Amino acid sequence: MFRQLLFFMAWILLDNAAAATELYAFGESPRSFGMGGVRTLGVGGEQADCILWNPAGLSYLKGFRWDVVNLGVGLNGTQTYQALQNIKGAGSGSGLAGLTPYYGIPLWVGGQGYSAIAVPYFGIAAFDNFYGKFKLHNPALPELDADYLNDYGVSLAGSLDFGGFSIGTAFKRIDRTGGPVTIGSDILAGGNSANLQNDFTNEGVGYGVDLGMMYRAPVPLNPTVSVSWQNIGKVTFQQTKGAAAPPMLDDDLTAGVSISADSTLAGFTTGIEYRHITDANEELGKKIHLGTEIELSILTVRGGFYQGYPTYGVGLDLFLFELNAALYTVETGAYPGQTPDQRFQVGLSSTLSFDPNFKLVDVGSSSRRKLKQRR
Secondary structure (H helix, E strand, O other): OHHHHHHHHHHHHOOOOOOOOOOOOOOOOHHHHHOOOOOOOOOOOOOOOHHHHOHHHHHHOOOEEEEEEEEEEEEOHHHHHHHHHHHHOOOOOOHHHHHHHHEOOOEEEEEEEEEEEEEOOEEEEEEEEEEEEEEEEOOOOOEEEEEEEEEEEEEEEEEEEEOOEEEEEEEEEEEEEEEEEEEOHHHHOOOOHHHHHHOOOOEEEEEEEEEEEEEEOOOOOOOEEEEEEEOOOOEOOEEEEOOOOOOOEOOEEEEEEEEEEEOOOOEEEEEEEEOOOOOOOOOHHHOEEEEEEEEEOOEEEEEEEEOOEEEEEEEEEOOOOEEEEEEEEEEOOOOOOOOEEEEEEEEEEEEEEEOOOOOEEEEOOOOHHHHHHHO
């Protein structure tokens, strides 16, 4: 029983292994997952999280904004839940025989969080992204293929405005832990569990630069064009602990277009993103994200397509906090439709927004629409 619980704790810390072709991006959240993965400024055009996906968005802030906390955690649908149920009922299992319920089941646990402070043309954010995946195979000689990555760090961003056209850049330090690991049958059978911990102690530090451009036209529907290049030249990590340095972080060139509008009763935002433009090894269908959100007072409804798979999301404004949930599917194979992995994520966020006179105009919710109405 202890061994099985230890394995599950490893899943929570793992990622990016069994699916080496899964694409990775900064700045995602339960909100973006619900609307197909699209990261956009929204109706009011004021968000601090743009530090993480396009720092040029800082030029559209009009006051002080503090995203006190924005957290999201998730798992891959019913598969991880079923594994938890198996753990609860597997007390009689011993040795390798106790692993029988887990063979061939890909399990994923992941999440992200950040806190950010932003004013016009400047912002700083602390962030953490983690994700883990494992799959047990070969009953004759069991092996656990696992991948664990945890990225945490700080990003310092600034922007310049040229008559509605904005250019921004961000400098970030990233501490990365983890990498792909194969755990053999000797440890799975109850051998030295210290070896399991040693397999996940590869740590390193790296520095990256992001560059972004954005244009938001001052006309109805607020058409916005966004181009960002994250991790220019890739980010390599200098080993600080463990047997080897963690794997490098690839660059990501992304282009997006969005529109948004507001009325007395509702507001909406629609956008499309084309990610990993320079990665010729990935199919086009894995790079496309599109989605919509509709804000109805305290309720926000979202939908879209993430790598060709439908997504659904909802947000609930509880004054001091906002709750968000998203159901989405990620392609872990080479092309859309090959190896889909459905995931569910829930999140909690809280935001404080002030106008240029430092008057509080919004609290709790990340709703850009309410911010606009109160000005």
